[in-house]
Amino acid sequence: xxxxxxxxxxxxxxxxxxxxxxxxxxxxxxxxxxxxxxxxxxxxxxxxxxxxxxxxxxxxxxxxxxxxxxxxxxxxxxxxxxxxxxxxxxxxxxxxxxxxxxxxxxxxxxxxxxxxxxxxxxxxxxxxxxxxxxxxxxxxxxxxxxxxxxxxxxxxxxxxxxxxxxxxxxxxxxxxxxxxxxxxxxxxxxxxxxxxxxxxxxxxxxxxxxxxxxxxxxxxxxxxxxxxxxxxxxxxxxxxxxxxxxxxx
Ligand SMILES: Cc1cc2nc3c(=O)[nH]c(=O)nc-3n(C[C@H](O)[C@H](O)[C@H](O)COP(=O)(O)OP(=O)(O)OC[C@H]3O[C@@H](n4cnc5c(N)ncnc54)[C@H](O)[C@@H]3O)c2cc1C
Ligand code: FES
Numbered sequence: 001x002x003x004x005x006x007x008x009x010x011x012x013x014x015x016x017x018x019x020x021x022x023x024x025x026x027x028x029x030x031x032x033x034x035x036x037x038x039x040x041x042x043x044x045x046x047x048x049x050x051x052x053x054x055x056x057x058x059x060x061x062x063x064x065x066x067x068x069x070x071x072x073x074x075x076x077x078x079x080x081x082x083x084x085x086x087x088x089x090x091x092x093x094x095x096x097x098x099x100x101x102x103x104x105x106x107x108x109x110x111x112x113x114x115x116x117x118x119x120x121x122x123x124x125x126x127x128x129x130x131x132x133x134x135x136x137x138x139x140x141x142x143x144x145x146x147x148x149x150x151x152x153x154x155x156x157x158x159x160x161x162x163x164x165x166x167x168x169x170x171x172x173x174x175x176x177x178x179x180x181x182x183x184x185x186x187x188x189x190x191x192x193x194x195x196x197x198x199x200x201x202x203x204x205x206x207x208x209x210x211x212x213x214x215x216x217x218x219x220x221x222x223x224x225x226x227x228x229x230x231x232x233x234x235x236x237x238x239x240x241x242x243x244x245x246x247x248x249x
Contacts, residue, residue: 002037002079008054010074015127017102018070019049019058022078028055030109031087031195031223035203037079041068045200045218047106047172048083058105058130084203085222088193090114093167098122098157098181100173104130106195106222107172111135118160122153122173154180166190175249179236186230193225196235199242209240 005022013019028051036057037043042065050056061070072078088110095117099107104121108131111119119138123129126147132138140148141156149156154177157169161184171181172195185192198210198217205219213232215221229235238246 001081003081004077004079007072007074007076007078010072013058014123014130016061016070017058017128017130018061019056020069020072020078021050021054021056022080023053024055024080026083028083028109029087030113031106032083032085033203033222034080034082035084035200036065036069037081038065038068039079041065045084045197045203047195047222049105049108051109058102058108060102082203085218086220088170088195088223089225091168091191091193094118094165096120096157096160096164096166096169098153098169098171098173098177099130100153100177101128102130103171103173103177103195107170108134110170118164118166120153120156120160122156122177152180153177154184157181158184161188161190168192171195175236175239182226182229182232182235185226191226192229193223194229195223196221199240201242209242209244211240 007020009021011019028048033045033047036046044065046057049058059066059069061067095114097119100122121138122141124143141153169185169192171178178194196217200218201207201209203218205216210217213234239249
């Protein structure tokens, strides 16, 4: 089930975020993810940030597995399985794309498929902004005001939604940001798709560790759409630890 791939290229993208490129012949839809296994260390889900010939994952260093991956060199090997999950559905009309932090890794291949769109790229500060050069005419928001709009992506989104008409919102980022975007979309009666994150063990629908409101993020998602998102009362409020214990977010 695993395939061994050689890392062809590594690129520093932003503070603590690197992209790893490798060849994999499997077809990938924007929003799908690989399970990446580093033998003896960890296995974890990563969205596919480049879906064409030379695939890519864009990894934020946050714990033991991602730290080990950041120490890898071109020519080193990764064990991968997937791609898994349901990706984004391209809707007709004008889109507002709202990406926070490493959530832009998930949204980037979708943006490449959209024709009529505006993008907000947000991060805590300008050093952590991801893919600002990959797309033209992006709107930027930083929590500390070091670049672009001074404040949260959700605040800038509300300003843009006040001034323009959009048919659909796509979002990925920290869960409080996505929960707020879902609330905004519901209030304004706009369709929304969000790529959710939960702790994943199997990645293929067996263990239930990734459950949210009875749905398994690995197979029913990771991209969920409205109106289902409007009914998910665990979104932004509760998640499961690796043990399965439900905790407040
Ligand atoms: C569908 C999906 C797509 C993702 N895409 C990306 C991406 O494109 N780029 C990116 O930087 N990160 C992405 N993540 C998050 C990424 O999986 C975690 O950052 C990674 O697992 C951390 O591993 P670690 O060993 O470094 O951290 P650890 O030290 O093991 O844990 C640190 C934290 O990372 C999270 N985490 C750890 N293991 C898992 C796991 N198996 N499943 C889910 N979360 C975990 C938990 O919140 C945990 O508290 C995605 C997660 C999901 C569910
Ligand atoms: S990770 Fe096992 S069911 Fe989703």
